[in-house]
Amino acid sequence: MVSLLRLRRSTTILLALTLSVVTFVLLANPLSPVADSAGISLSVQSTGAGPRYPLCSNQTSANVTWPSQSWRAAAESKYGGLLEDKFTIAMSTFHRPRELHRTLTALLAAKIPSLHEIVIIWNNFDEKTPDPFVSQHGVPVRYRKPTRDSLNEKLWPDPEYRTQAILLSDDDVYYRPDDLEFVFQMWRKFGKDRMTGALARCATALPSGDWDYNFCSQKAHQDVYSMVLTNLAFTHIAFLDYYFSDDPAVTKIREYVDEAFNCEDIGLNFVMSMLTGSGPLLVRGSSQYINLDPSGGISRQTGHMQARSKCLNVFAEAFQCMPLVNETGRIEHGVKHNVWYKSVWNRIHG
Template sequence: MILGKSNGPSYAGTPNMSASKMEVYLEQAKLRLGFVKSRVFRRIATIVVSFSLILVAIILTARLTNVGEVLPKVLGSFLPKIPTCASQNQSGEQDVWKKAEAKYKGLMSDKFTIAMQTYQRPKELNDTLKAILSEDVPSLHEVVIVWNDLETKPPANFVSKFGVPVRYRVSKHNSLNEKLWPDPDYKTQAILLSDDDVYYHPKDLEFVFQSWRKFGQHRLVGALARCATVDAYGNWAYTFCSSKVEEDIYDMILTNLCFSHISFLDYYSSNTTTMNAIRDYVDEGFNCEDIALNYVQSLLTGDGPLLVQGREKYVNFVPSKGISTKKGHMAARSRCLNDFAKMFQCMPLVDETAHIQKGVLVM
């Protein structure tokens, strides 16, 4: 019987084909194994593993420490921000300031006036006045109460037992700018800007004034320092400062207890385009007049403020109500820093590290 030729597939070569594929697979496996053992692969693997370990370490450190607070400061120094006025050779309208200095040159330089702002806090005001006027402060010429409560008649003017006149000045309107107004009736170049809930002890007050005369007539000199730092996004942030190494700087003094030359108040109250905008901003937000005055002083002089402490710590009642107790206060202050820098077209604040404290350090 003769079989016909089959048209179906032939399987005669199947074993050879399987062996060929196996050889290919083995060859590819050898190549892969060779790559794994190669120096290039080991280097890549080392980099990947190292990066992974570093990433894990950063995450764990951020969760277990305060690196989350430090890292933005480090990163922020590399990010763009509003340039400093010094780097832009900006120093404000010097002619306006020089005219102010000349205008007040005839005022007493060996005495000072307290300008104390108050609003519906009679207890704090009376307690502060009682403390300040309880002892003789030789250089204190006058106390002016900036009365911002327009609905209530102020008490009558009086003279303390040490002969210091106390004058109540009713504001034109309830504005934080009123305390910074250069009252034409002032008789002294030095003005101690103050709130009704904070004061130096009388014996320290004279020391702080004399320190202002010797070292700080071109600065704002006071008890409470504050800081402007750069965050991770290049924006200025308002902080309470830090005593940590490499962070022990400050660039503002709060005007709730602060000596200022009257010429700075005159510039602040001037009719320049920038200062008009600044005062309107302060009135609109009812905040940040102290930041603005620090900008003015540093802009005009190129110097930072000066922190001066007495032998005893200043007294601060920290009332239950007030601007600083409102929710969002710190964020609002940070906005002021950035908005004012835009208005001035540069950042005027200057870092300072030194401070003065009454007493002798015995070694």
């Protein structure tokens, strides 16, 4: 009997240790990017001659200024008077009434203290825009029909925006209301110089010299990211403003987005990192964000990943270097049992 008990205890401890996983949640300094992790995603693979356009942080050319700090004074002068403690949702929709209705219903049903306004970018050009309205919690909802069919229009710095923080989103994805307020507060505290959101992506330098767009690795020492997608991400309106500036490199990016009808989110990440020298910030709520995952959409098209990789290379050529910066940290909402073996032990012996 004693031997069986000892065997059971030994087996339990071994199982618990096998299941143990510790997730270190690092709060990155909002003005200082985290150094590249072991030279994985944004570095040169050892078997090749290096990327055609190297990291801006390694660039020595007099024609490349990285980061471009001169934009800050102009941004403060132009947008410093906007609300800092509220945010606006800029939500793009295209002939998906069911997804739009579900997302709007979820966001308007609960009171989100810092939500100032929701603006629907109405890309249904063959339909009249619905009338604006105010939710039961006093949140105005208005519809803006762009003047042209362009993905760039989602990033347009609408002169009617009254907040510095803009949550860029699509009609099929959203944070739960409690988490959304949390993410906004994390943007205020840690993310004003960053794209701050839910979905991370990576850029990897291939031996060929090209940059490859991918979903990021989860292997040890490779779990870095360099972009946050604009289907659910906070940005400062100043980045939108610069995206629509007459900077030659940014102008080339906008033109290519119109040509390829793709990659406006990659373009905005390039602009943010080029201006600040910072990478993005991944923020997760206490619950998983909602992704309605409709069957249609650009990301469902054949060759989508290859098209995104091409964007990386076209945009790096425009800047004459790769501005994206690896980050290794993320922020999560709430206290979690990160040490799993304790939970297993407590269940067995509780």
